[in-house]
Amino acid sequence: MLDVARAAGVSLGTVSNVLNNPGKVAEGTRRRVETAIEQLGFVRNGAARSLSSGTSSTFGFVVIDLSNSFFLDMARGAEQEASRSGMNVLLANADLDDDKQHTYLDLFEEERVAGVLLAPQQNALGETTSLRARGMPLVVLNDPSVGPEVWTVQTDNVHGGHLAARHLIELGRRRLVFAGPDDLTVVRQRLEGVERAVRESGGAVTLERMHTSGVRVEDGRRVGADLLARPARDVPDGIVAGADLLALGLIQSLVVDRRLRVPEDVAVVGYDNNRAAWNSVIPITTLDQAGEEMGRRATQLLLAQLDGSPAGTERSVTLEPFLIARESTVGRASETP
Amino acid sequence: MLDVARAAGVSLGTVSNVLNNPGKVAEGTRRRVETAIEQLGFVRNGAARSLSSGTSSTFGFVVIDLSNSFFLDMARGAEQEASRSGMNVLLANADLDDDKQHTYLDLFEEERVAGVLLAPQQNALGETTSLRARGMPLVVLNDPSVGPEVWTVQTDNVHGGHLAARHLIELGRRRLVFAGPDDLTVVRQRLEGVERAVRESGGAVTLERMHTSGVRVEDGRRVGADLLARPARDVPDGIVAGADLLALGLIQSLVVDRRLRVPEDVAVVGYDNNRAAWNSVIPITTLDQAGEEMGRRATQLLLAQLDGSPAGTERSVTLEPFLIARESTVGRASETP
DNA sequence: TCGGTGGTTTGAAGCGCTTCAACGACCGTG
DNA sequence: CACGGTCGTTGAAGCGCTTCAAACCACCGA
Numbered sequence: 001m002l003d004v005a006r007a008a009g010v011s012l013g014t015v016s017n018v019l020n021n022p023g024k025v026a027e028g029t030r031r032r033v034e035t036a037i038e039q040l041g042f043v044r045n046g047a048a049r050s051l052s053s054g055t056s057s058t059f060g061f062v063v064i065d066l067s068n069s070f071f072l073d074m075a076r077g078a079e080q081e082a083s084r085s086g087m088n089v090l091l092a093n094a095d096l097d098d099d100k101q102h103t104y105l106d107l108f109e110e111e112r113v114a115g116v117l118l119a120p121q122q123n124a125l126g127e128t129t130s131l132r133a134r135g136m137p138l139v140v141l142n143d144p145s146v147g148p149e150v151w152t153v154q155t156d157n158v159h160g161g162h163l164a165a166r167h168l169i170e171l172g173r174r175r176l177v178f179a180g181p182d183d184l185t186v187v188r189q190r191l192e193g194v195e196r197a198v199r200e201s202g203g204a205v206t207l208e209r210m211h212t213s214g215v216r217v218e219d220g221r222r223v224g225a226d227l228l229a230r231p232a233r234d235v236p237d238g239i240v241a242g243a244d245l246l247a248l249g250l251i252q253s254l255v256v257d258r259r260l261r262v263p264e265d266v267a268v269v270g271y272d273n274n275r276a277a278w279n280s281v282i283p284i285t286t287l288d289q290a291g292e293e294m295g296r297r298a299t300q301l302l303l304a305q306l307d308g309s310p311a312g313t314e315r316s317v318t319l320e321p322f323l324i325a326r327e328s329t330v331g332r333a334s335e336t337p
Numbered sequence: 338m339l340d341v342a343r344a345a346g347v348s349l350g351t352v353s354n355v356l357n358n359p360g361k362v363a364e365g366t367r368r369r370v371e372t373a374i375e376q377l378g379f380v381r382n383g384a385a386r387s388l389s390s391g392t393s394s395t396f397g398f399v400v401i402d403l404s405n406s407f408f409l410d411m412a413r414g415a416e417q418e419a420s421r422s423g424m425n426v427l428l429a430n431a432d433l434d435d436d437k438q439h440t441y442l443d444l445f446e447e448e449r450v451a452g453v454l455l456a457p458q459q460n461a462l463g464e465t466t467s468l469r470a471r472g473m474p475l476v477v478l479n480d481p482s483v484g485p486e487v488w489t490v491q492t493d494n495v496h497g498g499h500l501a502a503r504h505l506i507e508l509g510r511r512r513l514v515f516a517g518p519d520d521l522t523v524v525r526q527r528l529e530g531v532e533r534a535v536r537e538s539g540g541a542v543t544l545e546r547m548h549t550s551g552v553r554v555e556d557g558r559r560v561g562a563d564l565l566a567r568p569a570r571d572v573p574d575g576i577v578a579g580a581d582l583l584a585l586g587l588i589q590s591l592v593v594d595r596r597l598r599v600p601e602d603v604a605v606v607g608y609d610n611n612r613a614a615w616n617s618v619i620p621i622t623t624l625d626q627a628g629e630e631m632g633r634r635a636t637q638l639l640l641a642q643l644d645g646s647p648a649g650t651e652r653s654v655t656l657e658p659f660l661i662a663r664e665s666t667v668g669r670a671s672e673t674p
Numbered sequence: 675t676c677g678g679t680g681g682t683t684t685g686a687a688g689c690g691c692t693t694c695a696a697c698g699a700c701c702g703t704g
Numbered sequence: 705c706a707c708g709g710t711c712g713t714t715g716a717a718g719c720g721c722t723t724c725a726a727a728c729c730a731c732c733g734a
Binding site for chain 2: 681682683684685686688689690691
């Protein structure tokens with residue numbers, strides 16, 4: 001920077017002003033400095049800048065699994081919102097590994113980013129509190145298990161489950177199945193919503209719980225094989241899958257076998273609006289959690305924290321998921337993309 | 338850090354040594370310092386560290402489109418390799434936007450990361466040279482259009498196309514189609530390989546070129562619709578799709594229609610080994626480009642640059658893609674997962 | 675007793691920037 | 705003509721760390 005100053009015949013402070021408060025510098029001087037910067041190919045040292053000013057223009061986003069398009073949507077939303085305020089978002093993929101999640105949170109803390117977003121494995125409580133303790137602005141996305149002192153953005157999974165089941169019931173389905181694993185809070189909440197919808201039907205609708213060991217495509221295929229092995233009277237006419245990949249595998253096994261038609265015999269609803277859902281042979285009706293919107297809102301909360309949020313600011317945002325009806329429940333005709 | 342020093346009754350330099358050269362510090366002293374660090378919840382300031390030492394422990398990876406699992410694989414591989422040397426990888430998603438790509442490259446340069454990985458939109462030449470000019474270590478992945486002065490990791494697309502076509506020919510297919518857009522260098526190279534394989538067959542095999550406007554699922558469905566509209570004698574018995582999503586859409590439209598069976602009537606080969614390929618109703622035979630391996634090798638090149646690479650070091654790595662045979666060509670029996 | 679030795683610890687000099695009090699030149703005003 | 709105000713500009717004081725020459729301190733063998 002000193003070189004630039006010399007080349008332009010001004011002092012260090014002036015160069016700094018050109019960079020940070022161009023308004024304060026006289027037209028001619030500014031132009032001279034800019035030319036010098038250009039010619040010397042000067043790029044200011046961000047480390048020095050943030051050390052000196054104590055601020056940074058980047059947010060860190062630790063994502064537990066970027067291969068899930070839901071999380072990537074969040075990242076995209078965060079990026080959008082951040083760039084509106086001249087901020088950047090750097091991503092760290094924890095790849096389903098708790099240690100990595102930890103490592104990256106530490107890294108962002110060391111680097112003194114302006115704030116941290118975290119879309120964690122379930123139950124990130126331990127780490128998040130230690131960050132907050134050091135006063136690093138933090139927003140947690142999609143983790144229902146954190147305490148009220150943490151700023152969060154979530155979706156209402158119970159409501160989503162309710163919507164899914166009601167959709168099937170309104171289509172005339174009476175024997176429902178909920179398929180999914182036991183060990184994910186969000187899946188349990190979705191089930192809760194389904195159960196409520198069934199209860200509200202006043203006995204007209206039955207619900208069976210099918211357990212899977214995870215939410216992968218294979219788990220879904222296994223559910224499909226199970227259904228195909230049943231006598232006709234035990235086959236449900238509507239299924240809510242705990243996640244899209246599950247629904248995808250299920251539908252695939254039915255489509256290949258061809259004895260049970262989707263949606264004529266069995267209507268299927270997924271959850272997440274994963275890319276997988278729209279790329280399926282039979283596009284899957286699903287609950288959109290508006291990942292981008294979550295990312296945007298989370299970033300807004302982060303910005304609010306930076307501005308020394310007014311005391312009354314709400315720390316927690318809950319978004320309502322909405323149903324996207326596709327072929328897997330309503331058939332080809334009335335598809336809404 | 339001064340607080341830590343005082344709390345432990347030592348000098349600043351000693352605390353720094355505990356952090357960076359623990360071997361140099363006497364057992365007892367070290368323990369005292371560590372306790373103090375623990376108690377005060379001290380986290381060293383990365384900005385100051387990298388300003389002072391002139392080094393950083395993080396790499397920046399600018400990815401043109403993280404929603405493509407191929408690129409995510411690269412990121413995963415880079416991460417693996419980097420962590421073996423105690424480095425971290427921060428991701429920036431350009432989201433198919435050239436400006437963002439530019440912005441993030443600038444950001445990483447400002448932040449003085451230890452090195453930059455770039456998996457660009459085609460033809461990133463302009464930017465990469467400006468980075469190299471400033472001496473920032475850089476490795477470009479998967480862009481055939483950069484010059485020889487840039488360190489790169491690539492795959493041999495011509496060879497991949499050749500493998501794909503040979504696979505079909507060996508299965509007895511004689512009327513081939515190559516489907517894909519014109520405007521992607523990598524796709525053109527794949528076509529080149531296919532053409533060579535056809536030429537090598539000495540006239541026994543015919544090749545038709547079908548143009549698509551992109552490499553999305555819809556483009557593939559359109560190809561499928563086109564085939565279905567043809568009289569039987571004009572239907573190919575083998576198709577090489579320029580990318581997996583294309584193959585996916587194609588297969589879907591055939592599966593739903595059911596007049597053409599895959600692979601009995603038409604065998605389909607994709608390219609990329611995208612997640613979409615293995616999650617397809619009929620798992621897709623595809624060419625794996627070993628994204629993780631690319632990420633690992635790229636990181637190795639970066640590390641080599643940091644170590645002041647010995648003069649003779651190869652600057653460019655080309656990996657051979659390999660074929661993964663799945664149902665879409667070999668049917669259910671002989672699937673290799 | 676004394677210089678030598680090697681393992682530890684110290685403290686001051688930066689790293690490249692931002693910030694801010696202070697300075698100077700110039701203007702309009704009383 | 706002196707004076708207070710403005711607008712631009714300057715330069716020095718840090719920001720929190722690493723680095724490294726120098727100091728220190730037993731302890732050893734001569």
